[in-house]
Each structure stands twice: as structure tokens, then as C-alpha cells.
Amino acid sequence: MSDDVGVRLRALRELRNISQRELARLSGVTHSSLSQIEQGRVSPSVSSLKKILDVIPISIGDFFTMDIERADQVFYQYAELPTRYSGDILYRLVGADRPARALSFLIETYPPGADTGREVAAHRGEETGLVLEGEIEVTVGGRTRHLGPMDTWYFDTNIPHRFRNTGRTACRLISCCTPAQPDMHRSEVHEETPPEAELNSD
Template sequence: MTLNIGPRLRAVRKQNGLSQRELARRAGVTNATVSLIESNNINPSVGSLKRVLDGIPMGLSEFFAFEMPEDAEQKVFFPANELVEIGRGGISYRQVGVDLTGRALQILDERYGPGADTGKILLRHEGEEAAVVISGRLEVTVGDQVRTLGPGDAYQFDSRQPHRFRNVGEEPCRVISACTPPSF
């Protein structure tokens, strides 16, 4: 099971203007390793591929992002009235797109009614999330930090940290948020 990652590595390396030896030196491997990988003559271990990519530098996820094309093209445009409503309990999540398989990004147009709250039991999941507050006042709890955000304010954190959202204002609160990967 030797994957065809050689050309991919070669392309990435050349894009960054590195020779095999220079990349090998930065990565702490031998130039032979780089050569063998690029020519698909070996099936590198995850660890050694990671070391090589560190020399670029590039993450494994980014490196493998090219293996997506599997299925054909996906929907691109989403009119406001086609956003998928997945709200519950005073909170409305309007999701861009229905089927998120194969997507690396989930965008939500969120509306919190006055007093709406994701609950005392803090949320936790894999991935990363970020958002910008459009209107209203949102109290955001992340780990042991609490902060109230207003229009134009933003947050971003690792979703494995326990978190919670609460509309502490009198009016509805609107937030545009993004998660990666889709986990809902």
C-alpha cells in the first residue's frame, strides 16, 4: 500500500524553493529519504513524513488536503432562504449547506433569543471554532474565562476546551460562526 504522495511532496517542496538536501537538513532527515519518498520508492512512516513537512513547514492535514477530489463538484451558493434551520431552545442555527461530508468547514448564521443559553453543561468536541458577533450581546465562556461580546467582537478557540454561549442582552443576538471540522 504505497500511496502516491511523492509528486505531492515534490510540488510542495518546489513551491517553497527548497532542494532535497536543504529540506532534509531543515527536517533532520537525510536527502536520500526525501528522494525516496518523492519517487514513491518507499512508504514513509507518519513520523518521518511529519518531520519532513516540519521542514517546510506544513501540517499533515494541509498536506493531505489534496486527497479530496473523490466526488465531483459541490454546491457553492446558498440563498438565505435555503439555509438549513437546525435550531432548538431559543437558539436558531441556520447552517450553510445540508450535506457536510467532504467539507472541512461549517458555517452557521446563529440567532440567540433574549436569555437563550447553550446550557450549564459545557460543550466539548474536537476541532476549532471562531465567530464574529453581528448584533446583540453574547456572553462567552471558554475554559475558566468569561467575556461578554458586542457587535464586531470576535472569538476563536480550540473546541476541546469546555465552552458555553448565552445571550445576556435584552434584544436578539446574531453571530456568524465557523467550525472545523463539521461536528454537530
């Protein structure tokens, strides 16, 4: 187990072009501990591993399931994109197998009534996107706008923001945010697949 963690961690760190000493400094883990982890001599605690992976950034789940040898993949078929759900909202992440990615690029589907939540999201970085079909209500700070096909947005993500489908048909959009998030952005998401949301996503 410790050998696998060490091999994966070193590969991800090098792909991200972060020195061992820099990763130790940013994560708050000692340089000697990080070195021993990469050499497979010790197994990190879950909390220590999370601190390290948050710097890269990548979620613990993706860290253990990612095919490191495919980290240089260039082209993706829609059907092979990993999916996540937050309530009824479907997220498909492009380049999930690229641990060194500098941005998160998502294809999002909002069925009628879908909402990122009253507790509006905020995180460091920038976001832009484009509505492909349907309509979406976007709130950024104190400003709200209803956007339709080919309408776009661009904002600093440290400003609280919210996405809501107030229409009667599904809305599909693409979004891109920097820096890359360890998991899908906007809200905490999970892998369970609501049958009704899956039907509405196609």
C-alpha cells in the same frame, strides 16, 4: 433500501476522498462488510451505519435526505439554509448539502435568555466567529467575556465553552468550527420549530 444506502455511501465516501479500506478501519466495520453495503448486497444495522457516517462525518438524517447531485453547490440564499433549534437558539447551516465539507459554518440567533446550557460543550477542533448584532456572553474554560457587534473569538473546542444571551435584544452571530460536525455543533439539536423563536429570528 440497501441499494440506496450503498449508492449514497459510496458517493459520500468518494466525495470525502476516503478509501474504502480506510473508512472501514476508522469506523470499526470490516472491509468486506463495507464493500457489500456499497454494492447493495446487505443492509447495515443502524449502529453500524452510524459508526460509518460519524467518520465522514454526516448525521443519519442528512444522509438519507441529502441531494447528492447538488453536493457541488457554491452559492446559497439565506432562506434556503436548513434550520435547527436547540431550545430557543436558531442555527442555520451553510453547505449542509456538501458531505465532504471540512468545516461547519453557522448563522446563529440567540433571543434574550437563550443559553447553550450549564453543561458546557466540548469537542475536538477549533472555532472562530463574529458577532453581527446584539451581545453575547461567551465562556471558554474559566474565562468569560461579553462580546458585541464585530467582536470575535477563537479557541480550541476541546476546552469547555458556553454561549449565553444575557441582554434584552436578540443576538445574531456567525461561527465556524473544524472539523465539520455531523450535525449542528454546541449541543444536541432538533428540527422542531418553536413559533416564538422563529419570530425572533428575522
